[in-house]
Amino acid sequence: MRLTQISVRLFEAAAILMAITAAGTTPVHAASPTSQQAQSSVCEYASASSSASDTTDQPQSSTPADSPAPAVTAPSEKTQAKTDEATVAQEASGTTPVDEQPATTVEAPQPTTVDLYATANKLAAVFATGDSQAVTSHIAAGTMLHLIQKVTGSDDTVCYQVVNAAGKQLGYVAATDLTLLPGPQGNPVTVSLYKTLISAKAPIYADFNGTIAIPAGQRTNKTYRVIAQYHHFNGTVYDQLVDHQGRQIGYVDDAAMRSGSGTAGAGLKTNQYATVLKKGYNFYKRFGERAYSNSQAHLYTTYKVKYLHNAFDDITWASIYDNRGLFVALVDFAALQTGSGTAGAGYSYVTYATTLKVQRGYYRAFGVNPFDTTSHHVFTTYQLKYMHHAFNGTYYASAYNAKSKFIAIIDFAAFRKAKGKQGITILSGLKVVITSRTAGMWSDFNWRKKSTTAAYYGHQYAAKAYYNHINGSTYLSLYSGSRWLGYLNRAFTRDVKAKVYIKLNVVNYNQYANGLPEGCEGVSLLEALKYKHKALSYSPRGFLSTIPKASSPYRGFVGSPFTSSNQYTAIFAAPLAQWGKRFGNVVNISGSSVNTLLQEVLKGNPVVVYVTIHFAPLQWAKWPFGTVPNNNHAVTLCGYNQAASQVYVSDPIDGRYWLSLSKFSAIYNARKMAVVVR
Structure with missing residues (x-):
């Protein structure tokens, strides 16, 4: 046998050994992507190499990655003996079988179909045919190739017809320029990386035969350690994964993975709100740094979670932000609980x-x-x-x-x-008369009885405080002078109504002393505004200089507030309120009853009311804009004495004084024009 043939046999034997070795080491639980070409496993190469017709060159069968390598059949004893005898005879005579046989015509070897993968181990020449004669191009060292046919040339040089990853047939390359690979996945490149599976469409394969170990979507957003990468013939890079317990998980397309912050994995965007509900968890500014705070210091606070890290050790880290958009911490998500959106968890x-x-x-x-x-x-x-x-x-x-x-x-x-079901203590100045002889007087709200109302029936007492109990009843804290009597349900009393009295300390400006003979409405409005701490920097003249002018008092001020004239000078409620809004909360409440005006005063709101000078009877007259009283005037209503049935006014002409409620009502009700300052 010639040297070239020996080299080829060694090349093919190496293929068998690599296939057997790879078949025995493929992880049972690893996942395997398929090739665009024939998807042959490592075991398939071994099977192809040991086929009956040609132990190295026949197409390889599909064998599971974890099955044993197929056995190679040994020659029988008789056959081996005959071979040995012939060899010995030849060596003794110094002849060869060729010398002894008559000359015959040698037929050219036929091409053999194969399904192998290899890389060019140097800058390899590409021949047009399998006889190693015409060089058409070269292939760079390290290029991965698919071997589809084996050809022995006339000079016994063995070549393989090769195909690139695009499926293009390139020509023939000498076997000596190729290094056999275990399969289309190529040799593993050892790495140590941490990556997160971010694609829900990428399955994890058990081997490189297309066996799925974990269906797509079941391990999305989980972080693994990548211990090796395979650069497959189809152009895909596959990561070999292990979990934090060192268990082999399988193989996945590297494009479905994302690198992140070391073992913490990649940050995954989210948009949720969570509340810190558990103690004993540290807060970190960055991974790998010391904690700067803990969950107890942030207990019951709701934060926005912008990113999640599903770490290699199965801890999920949340990146939380406050309501100003500022980063707060990285914290174990186990310390948090999501709830009702921005309201957080209850x-x-x-x-x-x-x-x-x-x-x-x-x-x-x-x-x-x-x-x-x-x-x-x-x-x-x-x-x-x-x-x-x-x-x-x-x-x-x-x-x-x-x-x-x-x-x-x-x-x-x-x-x-x-403090309990009774509710809070509400202070009061109520006076009540007890209307029951048998009601209980309680020492506390655990219903310990102090006495009954028998001795207090029909008498008046002071309720210095009361409680609106959750049971729906109101309980009065009753006193006789300084002596406390107990708690009594208000249902067994009747109120002794106190008379209402209020007088607001509204400033008084005399319109004549301030050079404003026609400015009663504006002066009264300024008095009310200043009581509400508005327009404090204005004097009466300065304030009236801003009054809006018009030809009708229903739209603005007619004439000049600074001089008297024969024309009708006034501004009515609607434009007065609109002007007043520039300085405070001024509302036109024209049409309101006298009782409504008094309720506003009781709330502490002075009211500008349209009356007559000295509260004299109205003197009606016709003008171009309508019939109005010639003795029109405005004052500020700022007090009420219910017992005396009187109201208190600040008058820009007559000063501050009390007058009867009936007289006030008669003049006001003629027009019911009023503006309140709240």
């Missing part, structure tokens, strides 16, 4: 509380419109069971009634915590 918070503030919404759920407000439930006591510390910093409480029926989610700022 946590147990059992207490009793009474509503104090108005205009806070009642919500049946987060994200819906309120169905009621605390304005209709002031001083109502509820049991609070759960709290949400929302992302915007607001605390929301879930309120329940005495029967544990859910009522609403309410801003906790509307409440004041109570």
Whole structure:
């Protein structure tokens, strides 16, 4: 046998050994991508090399990666003996079989179909045919090739017909210029990387025969260690994965993986809100650094989670941000809990509380419109069971009634915590008369009886405080002088109504002393504004210099407030209120009843009312803009004495004084024009 033939046999034997070796080491649980060409495993190469007709050159069968390598059949004893005898005889005679045989015509070897993969081990010549004669091109060292046919040339040189990854037949390359590979996946490149599987469409393969170990989507966003990479003939790079316990997971397309922060894995974008509910977890600024805080310091705070890291050790790290958009920390997601969007997660918070503030919404759920407000439930006591510390910093409480029926989610700022079911202490100046002889007087709200009302029936007592109990009853804290009598249900009393008295300390400006003979409306408005701490820098003349002018008092001021004239000079309620809005909360309430005006005063809001000079009878006259009183005047209503049935006014002509409610009402009701400053 010639040297070239020996080299080829050694090349083919190497293929068999590589295939057998690869077949015995392929991980049982590893996942394997398929080739665009025939997808032959390592074992398939061994099978092809040991086929009956040609032990190295026949197409390879598909053998599972974990099956044993097929055995090579040994020659029989008789056949071996005959061969040995012939060899010995030849050596003794010094002849060869060729010398002894008659000359015959030698037929050219026929091409053999193969299915092998190899790399060029140097700059390899490419021949047009298998006789190694005409060089057509060269292939760079390291280029991966698919071998599809073996040809022995006339000079016994063995060549392989080769195909590139694009499927193009390039020609023939000498076997000596090629290094056999275990399969289309090529040789592994050892690495040590940490990557996160980010594609939900990429399965994990058990081997390179297309066997799926883990279907696509089942391990998405999990981080693995990559211990080797395979540069497949089809152009795909496959990562060999192991988990944090060192178990072989399989093979996956590297394009489905993403590198990140070491063992923490890649940061995955998210958009959720979570509340810190567990203690004992550290807060970090960066991976690998010391903790700067802990979850206890941030307990019950809701943050925005922008990124998640599913780390190699199976811990999920959350990257959290505050409501200003500032990064707060990296924290184990186990310390957090998601909840109702930006409201965060609810946590147990059992207490009793009474509503104090108005205009806070009642919500049946987060994200819906309120169905009621605390304005209709002031001083109502509820049991609070759960709290949400929302992302915007607001605390929301879930309120329940005495029967544990859910009522609403309410801003906790509307409440004041109570000591028990009785609610908070509400101070009062009530005077009551006891109307029952048998009602219980209680020592406390555990219902220890102090006495009955028998001795107090029909008498008047002071209720210095009261409690709106969660059971729906109001309990009065009753005193006789300085002696405390106990708690009594208000249902067994009647109120002794006190007379209303109020006088607002509104400044008084004399319009004549300030050079404003026609400026009563503007002077009265300035008095009311200053009581509300508005327009404080203005003098009466300076303020009136800004008044809007018009040809009709229904649209603006007619004439000049600084001089008297024969024309009608005035500004009526609508344009007065519009001008006043430049300086404060001024509202036109024309048409309101006298009682409505007094209610505004009781709330601390002075009212500019249109009356007559000295409250004299109205002197009606016709003008181009309508019939109006020639003795028109404006004053500021700023007090009320119910007992005396009087009102208090600040008059720009006559100063401050009390006058009868009836006289005031008669003049005001003639036109019902008024402007309130709130």
